[in-house]
Amino acid sequence: MTARDTDWDGVRLHVVTGKGGTGKTTVAAALALALARGGRKVLLIEAEGRQGIARLFDRPPLPYGERKIAIGPGGEGETGDVYALAIDPEGALLDYLQMFYGMRSAGRALTKLGMVDFATTIAPGLSDVLCTGKATEAVRRKGGRNGHAYDAVVMDAPPTGRIGRFLNVSAEVSGLAKVGPIRSHADSVANVIKSPQTAVHFVCTLEEMPVQETLDGIAELRGVKGMQVGGVIVNMARPAVLPREELESGPDVSALAGSLTRAGLHSADELAKSLGDELAEHARRVRLQDGQRDDLAEAGQPLYELPLLTDAIDLAALYRLAAELRDQGAA
């Protein structure tokens, strides 16, 4: 097995954020697949229990537990495993109570009383800490070939607007108990998150609002000591169908009509006109996209680009996106 260098060697926790709907869940899944090779074991975590991962892999809703959900790409002996975990605040709180107080069944009773809702409501940071806590616990867990239970953990994280607060655990618990396990828990979480072991990647489409949010998000995280900003994954890009100069010069409608006739199409003149319009619109879109990409590049983080797939996103599509990420050095 030859270990090829990737841009994020040494990173074991990949946090994937981005504006809502830009493809966080899809990209996180593709990244997990891309990392799962050469016998590696990868855990894909969904932070805000909406069962997006289960839907993506065409599975029934995941219980609160780690299960194998897919195998990585690559031939015999080269492949790895992807496990998945959907975290919900309730499960995470019960886990926590069990871990520090050995009181799982009492915890269950408290759930019935609505305590979990209550606790997470009056202390909004609590469920975030429990969630990041679960992820970092998986990162630190011992076992496996290299001494780690998982070689990498990928987290489908909350959107850009909340990511700063979500990851800044120490601040999150500052209003909470001044002593006791939740404090030291937060500190150990921060030790992983604010270390070179963790990178925060941004998923972004080439549109104005997502680009702005991404730039704001990167600036925000850079302001937090120890936090490592990862790559910017441009998603759903429409590749230019022709070289830029040809797109810029605009289509020659009569030459287009000639070609269409040669291709055996009828009413070539009319068709050429409408295809010409489509080409012009495409040129305009490409120009807009280029502008947005330039703005993103200003941030100075590595850029990766995934194309807009026209078919529904299924497992085959995820492998395709995973291969793109791998080829571009993201994994």
Added chain:
Amino acid sequence: MTSTTALTDNPVLEADRIIDDRRTRIIVCCGSGGVGKTTTAAAIGLRAAERGRQVCVLTVDPARRLAQSMGLTSLDNTPRLVEGVSEEPGGSMYAMMLDMKRTFDEIVEAHSDPARAEQILANPFYQALSSSFAGTQEYMAMEKLGQLRKSDEWDLIVVDTPPSRSALDFLDAPERLGRFLDGRLIKLLLTPAKATRPFTKVINAGFSVVTGTLTKILGAQVLRDAQTFVTAFDTMFGGFRERADATYKLLQAPGTSFLVVAAPEPDALREAAYFVERLDAERMPLAGLILNRVHRAPGTLSAPRSLAAAETLESAPNGSSETDSSQASADAVAAAALRLHAARMSLGERERRVASAFTSAHPAVPVMEVPALPEDVHDLAGLRTVGASLSGEPQ
């Protein structure tokens, strides 16, 4: 764009009919995250104003440039007159951005004496609740709507709803906040341990486990803050519930119209379907579905035929003469155009399939399609274009 074949066979949503009907007093734009609620609300408001109505648009978190184009530069929680709106038919447009914290503060100030208000506003638990509780924004949007409607300064109020995963949050969150504020645990916290109420031992024991655990996790201070807040806030609870109920009733009144916005994508349409069913169950008046950012299939050349033609051109033998080479480069451009067209047709086809999952389940819901514009909508001209599409005017 030549073809305007609709994605669905459902009845057509006639936005102008709703706007022009003076009995329409409130239009609520809802839908899941990012589908175009704010854009639609602003576009409807502008169109109504330019057709003679006195409009107020209540927006929540508009994109910066869109807000600027409506003259909304600061979050000051009061409607401002929008410049650049045609006043010919005697209409006008006001717009505002919701400031949820300020709205909450104003309620507190209006319903308690100054000393108590100050105490509440300074409470850390109140501050958390008023700025970050999931549901506060929805509650405050409803509250603001109630206030605007009561002032009776506008004859049409267009409401945008907060960005949230699920469209249902708008209807559920106020109830959730209310339930939380007079929930069981809060009551427990309020009741001193040696209450005079006939508490059984069991409840008392259960109670100490609860408070004990909460104290361990959250710390005593957080609980004390919550207790102080609840005590100070106690007299207002009833008022909260009542106002939320009143606004909820307003939403069921005949002068209200709900517009559900969705993109032609499975998640957004699934949410739209839940919402439509919910409105029905609550007897809330649904005006119809706006299918936003639709990619219309241009022309009649199908995707497979387009691809076949592209392949024919790409596999043509390459000559070496000068005419041959200019022909070859024209063919390359044509092949690219054909592939582009094929992708466009497939996308249109996919959107049609996705939309039909909704429309077969809800064949009677009026639908209007708004095409995906090449650029973001961030000025009045863009809003007019969207408004025109909403009314079925040819582009």
